[in-house]
Amino acid sequence: MDEQTRRGGRAQGAEGAAERYGTVMGPHALEKRWMAREMRRNATPAEACLWQRLRRSQLGGLHFRRQQVIDGFIVDFYCHAAGIVVEVDGPVHEARQEYDADRARAFARRGLRELRFPNERVFGDVEAVLEEIQAAAVPPQAER
Numbered sequence: 412m413d414e415q416t417r418r419g420g421r422a423q424g425a426e427g428a429a430e431r432y433g434t435v436m437g438p439h440a441l442e443k444r445w446m447a448r449e450m451r452r453n454a455t456p457a458e459a460c461l462w463q464r465l466r467r468s469q470l471g472g473l474h475f476r477r478q479q480v481i482d483g484f485i486v487d488f489y490c491h492a493a494g495i496v497v498e499v500d501g502p503v504h505e506a507r508q509e510y511d512a513d514r515a516r517a518f519a520r521r522g523l524r525e526l527r528f529p530n531e532r533v534f535g536d537v538e539a540v541l542e543e544i545q546a547a548a549v550p551p552q553a554e555r
Contacts, residue, residue, distance in 0.1 A: 440480070447478040447485050457499045457530035458487055464541055465497075471545050482517045493548035496525045499533055 454462065458477070465475040465488060479489035481496070488497040496518050498511075511527075518525050526547055528540050 443480045443483060443485060447480055450478040450485060455499065455501055455530070457501065457533040460537060461488070461497070461499055461528075461533050461540065464537060465544075470541055471548065473545070473548055481523070482521065484514045484517060486514075486518075490548065494523050495544065495547055496523050497544060498525060498527045499530060500527055501530045 454477070462477055464470065465473075465477075468474045473490050473493055475488045475490050475497070477488050479486050481489065486496045487499050489495070490497075515525050524547055526544060528543075533540055
């Protein structure tokens with residue numbers, strides 16, 4: 412197996428990469444990928460603040476990706492190992508409640524847990540936000 416295939420590169424094909432990461436990009440994959448790239452370059456201040464604390468597996472060794480495409484939706488942060496989607500909500504989300512509910516249902520069908528934090532909470536108490544994310548990454552203890 413060549414190096415590119417081993418790392419999930421083009422030799423494996425787009426479908427193989429999507430299966431590997433548990434994401435379905437849908438028919439607008441290229442457009443969504445470009446949008447996600449632009450969103451990474453132009454992060455909101457709250458997203459940038461949280462990303463500084465999530466990047467490089469700083470939070471309990473959890474690896475997060477930012478602006479990940481999942482089922483045609485672009486999520487702020489995604490941890491595949493824990494099955495967590497983290498959204499930082501600014502004023503735009505007040506007018507998108509139905510859209511956000513559709514997203515939540517799509518993620519739930521995949522078994523992903525969505526955590527939402529308003530900008531104010533990220534700025535005001537990022538430590539509590541990080542604790543909540545880390546707690547969500549640990550499955551609850553089985554009752555005896």
